[in-house]
Amino acid sequence: MKKYSLKKNWIETTLILLLLLVTGLSIGWHIYRYGGxxxxxxxxxxxxxxxxxxxxxxxxxxxxxxxxxxxxxxxxxxxxxxxxxxxxxxxxxxxxxxxxxxxxxxxxxxxxxxxxxxxxxxxxxxx
CATH class of the missing domain: 2.40.50.480 (Protein of unknown function DUF1093)
Known part of the structure; x- marks a missing residue:
């Protein structure tokens, strides 16, 4: 049972980090392309x-x-x-x-x- 909960938390953490990375890249591109x-x-x-x-x-x-x-x-x-x-x-x-x-x-x-x-x-x- 303990292995399952660790694996579940790892997936959630990975997905959150991936979401933050994509959001950061999107904001960075918007500033690079449209800022000035x-x-x-x-x-x-x-x-x-x-x-x-x-x-x-x-x-x-x-x-x-x-x-x-x-x-x-x-x-x-x-x-x-x-x-x-x-x-x-x-x-x-x-x-x-x-x-x-x-x-x-x-x-x-x-x-x-x-x-x-x-x-x-x-x-x-x-x-």
Missing amino acids: NSYYMTINHNSIASYPVTVPVNITQNGYAYKEVAKDKYGNKKTIELKTVADDLGPFHKGQIIKVTYNQHFGVTNYKRIKSSQVPIRAKSND
Whole structure:
């Protein structure tokens, strides 16, 4: 009887450790693939290109590409090329502020429109 209980506990422990390993790897991959630094981009020009994007109902619409200088929360500048996706095709208007998540391996992984009150002070400065 004692052998059975040890074996049962070993299997449970192994399964729990395997579950923790898979969860840790999943979280790590998500951070590696979709994480990054936030930049604040003000749209100053019209789009540099337009390209076809298929939206979920299999209709093709125009997506837009923008290339602007963006700043992080410390005021560091970076030139970022943003291509819109089916969730928010744009077009963006001059003066509109976009918060962009930039990943060093995969480029822009996320973006959203924000209000000027949501931009950090150092990212607002015009130097």
